[in-house]
Amino acid sequence: MLKILHLIKTDDALAGTLTASSDGLISNDVRTIAEDLDGTIWIGTPQGFNYWQGGSVIEKSGTIHDNIQTIAVDVRNNKWFGTAGGVSVLDSDNSSWTHYTTAE
Numbered sequence: 001m002l003k004i005l006h007l008i009k010t011d012d013a014l015a016g017t018l019t020a021s022s023d024g025l026i027s028n029d030v031r032t033i034a035e036d037l038d039g040t041i042w043i044g045t046p047q048g049f050n051y052w053q054g055g056s057v058i059e060k061s062g063t064i065h066d067n068i069q070t071i072a073v074d075v076r077n078n079k080w081f082g083t084a085g086g087v088s089v090l091d092s093d094n095s096s097w098t099h100y101t102t103a104e
Contacts, residue, residue: 018043024057026050034071034079042079044068049081063088064099 020028027045034042041052048066050057065085072080077092086101 018052018057024050024059026059031069032071034073036073036079037077042071042073044071044081062090062097064101 018025020026025043025045026049027047029045029047030043031046032044034044036042039053043050043052043057046067048059048061049063049068049071050059052058063081063083064087065083067084068081069084070082072082074080079090079094081088081090086099089098089100090096091098
């Protein structure tokens, strides 16, 4: 179970509980959470990731590996997903991916 609590913005509805069974999280085993510059919450698990926006949990795919270990957001609003298989970067448009590995 993931408990989202956002105490800074009183006009946001970011308080409550999200679960895999009732809200569509890909897994209750949440490893990392990051908020992007648009206020979207990215949730990483060993089985993949979701994002939370506008009161809904949405599943997204495209990373180089499903085991998401960390998520970071840069100043251009690119989302960087550190995975068990390398790094995947989701551009600020949320549709274009770039992948990096140690393979030659």
